[in-house]
Ligand SMILES: Nc1ncnc2c1ncn2[C@@H]1O[C@H](COP(=O)(O)OP(=O)(O)OP(=O)(O)O)[C@@H](O)[C@H]1O
C-alpha cells in the first residue's frame with residue numbers, strides 16, 4: 001500500500017512500518033507518524049517478518065483489528081519481530097497480540113469498552129506517559145482485554161474495567177496500549193505516539209511532507225495525457241478539490257457532471273449551478289436523473305442494497321453524459337475515458353479497501369461501483385483525509401465557503417430515510433433538514449459541528465397529541481457530530497435552546513412528524529450516517 005500523504009522527495013531514511021491487522025485506522029496511524037515528522041509506510045500483516053525487517057525499519061507499530069487473538073485463523077505475528085532489537089508499539093489488537101505472543105494473558109472477560117473512556121496512568125514519567133496527566137480520556141474500541149502483562153513488562157495504565165491498559169518494557173524497547181492513540185478523540189494520543197517514536201525508539205523528527213498539489217498535477221497529466229475526462233461534481237469539498245486539481249492539470253479537457261438524483265437537500269442543485277460555477281469557472285453539465293434513481297430504489301430497504309443501486313445509477317448517468325459529450329464534440333473529438341471522483345481515504349477504508357479490513361458500508365463511489373465500469377478512475381485524493389483535502393483546496397485558492405462546507409454523502413437523503421425511499425418521504429425529510437440547517441446556521445454553529453445528518457425513521461411510528469387530537473407520526477433524528485476526519489466522531493453538545501427551536505419548528509411545520517430525537521452516540525460504536 002502506498003503512503004498516506006504523497007511525498008515530494010523520496011524519504012531519506014528508513015521507515016516506521018505500520019503493520020495492518022485489518023484496522024479501521026491503519027492509515028490514520030501512518031498519518032499521525034508523519035505528523036510527528038517521521039516517515040512511515042503500511043504493510044499487511046501477511047508479510048513475512050523477515051521481509052519487514054529487510055526494510056530496515058526504525059520502529060514497527062502493530063495496528064488494531066477486528067479479530068480476537070485467541071480465535072482460530074486470527075492473524076498472528078512471528079515472535080521474531082519482538083526479538084530483532086527493533087522497537088515495537090502495539091495498539092489494541094496489536095497490543096493484545098504482543099501480550100499473547102510474549103506469554104501474557106488475553107481473554108474476554110466481558111469488559112467491553114467503546115468510545116470515550118477514562119484512563120488512569122499508574123506510572124507517571126514512564127517512557128510513554130511522561131508529562132501526561134495521571135487521569136485523561138482515551139478512545140477505546142475493544143471486546144477482549146489483557147489481564148496479565150508478559151514477564152519483564154511494567155503495567156503503566158489501567159481503566160475501571162481493564163487492569164492492563166498499557167505496558168512498557170524499556171530494556172526490550174517494546175510498548176503497547178489497549179486504546180487508540182491515533183484517533184483525535186484520545187487526549188494526548190499524539191504525545192504518546194511521539195513519546196514512543198522519540199523516546200522509546202530514539203527517532204529524530206526530520207521528515208517533512210511535500211507538495212500534494214505539484215505531485216498530483218504531474219501524475220494526472222501523465223495518466224490522462226491529451227484525452228478527455230469527466231468529473232462527478234457534487235458541490236461538496238472533495239469533488240471541488242478534485243475538480244480544481246484536475247482542471248489545473250488538463251484545463252478544458254475536463255467537463256464536470258452534476259447528477260441531480262432527487263436525493264439532494266433543498267436548494268442544493270441551484271446552489272451548485274450558480275455559486276459553484278461562479279467560484280470555479282469549471283465547465284458544468286447538470287443531469288436531472290431523479291426519476292431514474294427513484295425507480296431503481298423502489299421497494300428497497302436494505303442499506304447496502306440502496307448504496308449499491310445508487311453507485312450503479314451514478315455510473316450509468318456518467319456514461320450517458322460521456323456519450324453526449326462525445327456526440328457534441330463531433331467526429332474529431334477525443335474520447336472520454338476518465339472519470340474523476342473526489343474519493344477520500346475514509347471512503348476506501350469503510351468500503352473494506354484495506355487488506356483484511358471489515359466492510360462497514362459501501363460508499364457509493366468505491367464499494368458501490370458496478371463491475372462493468374468502463375471508465376478509468378482518476379482519484380487524486382484517495383489517500384488523503386478530509387482536513388488534508390481542505391488544506392489542498394486552500395492551496396488551490398478555492399473559496400472558504402467551498403473548502404469549509406460540511407460533508408454531505410453522495411447517496412444523499414437516500415441513506416437518511418430508514419425504510420423505503422419515496423418521493424413523499426424525501427419531500428418530508430427535505431423540509432425537516434432545511435429547518436435544522438437554517439437554525440444551526442442562525443445559531444452560528446456551522447463551523448463547530450462537522451455535519452448534522454437529519455434522519456427520517458420512515459418505518460417507525462409513535463403516538464402524539466397535536467391540536468388536542470391523536471397523531472401517529474414519524475420521528476426525525478438529529479445527528480450532530482464533531483469530528484476531524486470522519487473516522488471517529490463524538491456527538492455535539494448543542495445548546496438546548498437551539499435544539500428546542502429545531503424540534504418545535506419541525507413538529508409544527510413538517511406534516512406527519514410528531515417527535516424529534518437527538519442521537520447521542522459516538523463513532524464507534526455508531527457511524528455518522530444511519531445507513
Ligand atoms: N450529485 C453528484 N453528482 C456528481 N457526482 C457526485 C454527486 N455526489 C457525489 N458525487 C461524486 O462522488 C464523490 C464522493 O462523494 P462525497 O460526498 O464523498 O464527496 P463530495 O460531495 O465531493 O464532498 P463532501 O464529502 O464534502 O460532501 C464526489 O467527490 C463526486 O465525485
Ligand SMILES: O=c1[nH]c(=O)c2[nH+]cn([C@@H]3O[C@H](COP(=O)(O)O)[C@@H](O)[C@H]3O)c2[nH]1
Pocket residue numbers: 307346350361362363364365407408409410411451486523526527528529530
Ligand atoms: O460520498 C459519500 N458516499 C457514501 O456512500 C457515504 N456514506 C457516508 N458518507 C460520509 O462519510 C462520512 C463517514 O460516514 P459514516 O460514519 O456514516 O461512515 C460522513 O461524512 C458521511 O456523511 C458518504 N459519503
Ligand SMILES: NC(=O)CC[C@H](N)C(=O)O
Pocket residue numbers: 063064065066067068091092093094141142143144145
Ligand atoms: N480495535 C481493536 O483492535 C479490537 C481488537 C479486538 N477485536 C477486540 O475487540 O478486543
Ligand SMILES: [Mg+2]
Pocket residue numbers: 234236237407408409410
Ligand atoms: Mg458530498
